[in-house]
Amino acid sequence: MKDPSDEFYDRPDVKARDPRLESQLYGKQMSSGINFEKYDDIPVETSGNNVPEAITNFDDSALDPLLKSNVKMANYTNPTPVQRNSIAIVTAGRDLMACAQTGSGKTAAFLLPILSQNFKDGAPDLPPSAGGGYGGRGRMVYPVSLILAPTRELALQIYEETRKFAYRSWVRPCVVYGGTPMIDQKRDLERGCELLVATPGRLVDLIERGSISLSMIKYLVLDEADRMLDMGFEPQIRRIVQQEDMPETRQTLMFSATFPRNIQMLARDFLHDYIFLAVGRVGATSENITQTVVYVEEDEKRSLLLDLLHSDPTIEHEGHPTPNLTLVFVETKKNADMLCIFLQNNRFPATSIHGDRTQREREFALACFKSGRTPVLVATAVAARGLDIPNVNHVINFDLPTDIDDYVHRIGRTGRAGNTGKATAFFSQARTATLSRSSTRF
Missing domain, CATH: 3.40.50.300 (P-loop containing nucleotide triphosphate hydrolases)
Structure with missing residues (x-):
């Protein structure tokens, strides 16, 4: 009534x-x-x-x-x-x-x-x-x-x-x-x-x-x-x-x-x-996102990732009242799982999401990430489009995508709703040509 x-x-x-x-x-x-x-x-x-x-x-x-x-x-x-x-x-x-x-x-x-x-x-x-x-x-x-x-x-x-x-x-x-x-x-x-x-x-x-x-x-x-x-x-x-x-x-x-x-x-x-x-500019990245490109050899990527994560003190302590969430993109499902395990072994609360995980596993991983229980999410492109996750402070392209539109959508997970964010892209010699072609679009 x-x-x-x-x-x-x-x-x-x-x-x-x-x-x-x-x-x-x-x-x-x-x-x-x-x-x-x-x-x-x-x-x-x-x-x-x-x-x-x-x-x-x-x-x-x-x-x-x-x-x-x-x-x-x-x-x-x-x-x-x-x-x-x-x-x-x-x-x-x-x-x-x-x-x-x-x-x-x-x-x-x-x-x-x-x-x-x-x-x-x-x-x-x-x-x-x-x-x-x-x-x-x-x-x-x-x-x-x-x-x-x-x-x-x-x-x-x-x-x-x-x-x-x-x-x-x-x-x-x-x-x-x-x-x-x-x-x-x-x-x-x-x-x-x-x-x-x-x-x-x-x-x-x-x-x-x-x-x-x-x-x-x-x-x-x-x-x-x-x-x-x-x-x-x-x-x-x-x-x-x-x-x-x-x-x-x-x-x-x-x-x-x-x-x-x-x-x-x-x-x-x-x-x-x-x-x-x-x-805004069609196909452009948000002006609220500070973008950084770092040259790094393939075998040094993990070490650099740890350095970046250590630089954010809110990530290191599970249950922080206002955690800054970090989204890490990789190209393959295997790499997503392996990198997630690597981060967990280094005491970073991390989870992963990709196409081979069941729907229940994917929903649980996203819920843990959004709540800050696991403030680091390793993902393939499945999570790159459309998802509105509050408090994503940092997007890291561990593997740089080959297509500029994919890059735009990946880093668009931060700097949302008028807020500021940062994006870091790793690239090696093998990715230099890709970055050179892509940079003409910015």
């Missing part, structure tokens, strides 16, 4: 408050929200027909009152440039191609206007083919919004943010991804799903099994679109968008840190009369 003093007491579409759920969703953020005031000087460019004027703050925007309440509980204070513009563009019903530096608040930039419109529209009527709606074993679900993401970790992160913003509403979010038993995800879907976050491969599997219909999709989001193409998901994406039952009248949003030709072609095929939004 809703309390008569509840500001949404007269709105039947808004559920009663749940203190336990509020603690779960917002508890860790209530005392340390993100302040985006440092973003004010970042350049923003828009192009397209009749570009809507950007919002200035959340309170005065056209967002639904329930969403504004959830935004406050999530402790979002000022919208970032990509959020200011995206909220206005999506609220106006326009398609969007957004390029923004990593760590710029892209997830909220598409979730807030989509959920706001969901709240205002109310729950849609299911088609007659739904057979009476949700709740039965084997029932097909008809999500209204679909968000595609390249990795399991990013999909989970988007899902957790959606839970915060969809609190007390009729919108029930679900997430599906590979690497975990499908039966558990199907059971969750059968409880109802209005907003679906998915990796392309698992979504195709569930569509083929008759668990999901895209016939009621109003909003389609492709997050980290460049990464999805890099990972070879274009055939699955094109099948999902062009060959299933998704309506062509939907609103489509694409978010990417870079804008290469293959992304331009995808935008041409999927978007209609879209607005192009560029925040």
